[in-house]
Each structure stands twice: as structure tokens, then as C-alpha cells.
């Protein structure tokens with residue numbers, strides 16, 4: 040078992056995965072909150088989107104992504120995908136030998152605290168909404184207000200394509216998806232898919248200034264920091280952590296959009312074939 044014990048454990052990396060680029064919105068917050076940590080990222084861009092697939096398929100993909108990350112011997116795994124968090128986090132927590140942090144509970148807690156009993160909206164993938172995970176998470180966080188939900192299946196492919204948020208196609212799609220929520224006027228709206236913060240400016244403009252957006256990346260980064268501190272797993276290095284990105288398709292496009300989003304060049308996105316996700320497990324070290 041790769042446990043949190045051992046004197047070298049704090050120097051191990053944090054493993055992060057998503058169906059594609061979206062999880063980088065969480066990585067961005069992790070880099071800001073924990074600048075000394077090494078991060079190994081896997082974006083399963085060959086099999087994106089997860090949000091329109093069945094629970095069984097998402098569970099299988101998530102288990103394969105996490106198993107591949109385990110070859111890098113992480114000290115903690117972040118499921119930086121709401122859909123995988125909704126369908127697979129319990130399975131991953133039961134099977135992985137390291138702490139697993141999801142993106143749903145931290146965002147839900149933050150939204151409930153901000154809403155103070157007023158209505159909360161959540162936009163997410165079809166799978167995440169259908170799973171009932173947000174309904175459960177806001178209830179567990181003590182919400183007393185209504186929860187308004189909307190699924191937005193086209194947004195993930197739009198973000199993966201690298202379209203800008205002022206692109207007329209993006210605005211047209213968003214306007215259609217957000218119409219009902221605009222009428223309902225929630226006080227707080229959760230961006231319940233890690234791809235959506237890439238469109239946060241356009242979403243904020245369409246929803247209006249009375250709606251506060253919650254991007255679960257920030258809350259998740261704080262939860263990761265706390266989990267590492269509690270387990271004495273914080274890297275003692277104050278800065279200089281390295282990010283190593285991998286994706287399962289189109290590394291060039293991935294690198295271009297990733298750099299734009301992270302605000303710094305993401306050199307060396309390494310391609311990983313999907314057969315490697317299911318193949319034998321050579322041991323690799325952190326970046």
C-alpha cells in the first residue's frame with residue numbers, strides 16, 4: 040500500500056485527472072495555493088466527454104485514469120471532474136491506497152455558505168445532474184433554499200475545441216442553456232463542471248451581477264491543502280513545484296489551450312495511449 044507514511048511521502052506528487060482540459064481549472068488553483076507541490080495531470084482527451092456517458096462507463100474510465108496516475112506514486116489523488124466525482128469517488132476511495140479529494144462536496148459547501156438560505160443554481164453535465172450528487176451535497180452542507188439545476192452537454196466539447204468565450208457560437212449556446220436559470224434568479228450559481236470556469240466571464244455576463252458564481256477549483260484546492268496538512272504530507276518546499284501534463288489525444292491542441300488558460304507555457308504535454316491506461320503498470324516517479 041502506498042500510504043501517507045514514510046519520510047519521503049511529502050515529496051511525492053499530487054495526481055489530478057479529468058476527462059480533458061477542465062481539470063486544469065483545479066490545477067490552476069492548486070498551483071496558487073500549493074506552489075511547492077509537484078502535480079501530475081492526466082486529461083483523458085481521447086474519451087471526452089464523460090458527461091454524456093453511462094455511470095458504468097464513467098466509473099470504468101475514472102478507475103483507469105486513477106490507476107494510471109498511481110504509477111507516479113502520488114500522495115493524494117484529486118478527481119478534478121464532477122462527472123467522475125459523482126459516479127466514481129466512492130469506488131476510488133474504497134480502492135486507492137491514498138486520500139482522494141472530489142470537486143463536488145467542496146463547491147457545494149462554499150455555495151451553501153454564500154447563499155445563506157437563498158436559492159442556489161447549478162449547471163453541470165447531463166451525468167452529474169442525473170446522478171443527484173449536487174442535490175445530495177448541498178443537502179449535506181445544510182442548504183435550506185431551493186436548488187435549480189441545468190445540464191449543458193455542449194459546453195465541454197466547446198471548451199475542448201478551444202473556442203473563446205466571446206465567440207458568437209459560445210454565446211448562443213450559453214444563452215439557450217441559461218434561459219431558465221436567468222428567469223429563476225438564483226443568488227449563487229455553481230459551475231458544476233470543471234470545464235465551465237473557462238467560460239466564466241460569459242456566464243457571469245449572461246446571469247447578471249446579482250448572481251455569484253462558485254468555481255469549485257478554489258474550494259477544492261483549500262481542501263487538498265487541509266488534507267495534506269492534516270496527514271503531514273505538505274511538501275516542505277515553499278515554491279518551485281513542477282507540473283507534468285499528459286493527455287490521451289491531440290497533445291498539441293491540449294498544450295495550446297492549457298497554456299492559454301494557465302497563463303504560462305505548458306511545455307511537454309505527453310501523449311498517453313488509451314491502451315496504456317488499461318495495460319501493465321511500469322513504475323514511474325514524480326516529475
Ligand code: DGL
Nearest residue numbers: 061088089090121122233
Ligand atoms: N470536467 C468534467 C466535469 O467536471 C467534464 C465532463 C465531461 O467530460 O463531459 O464533469
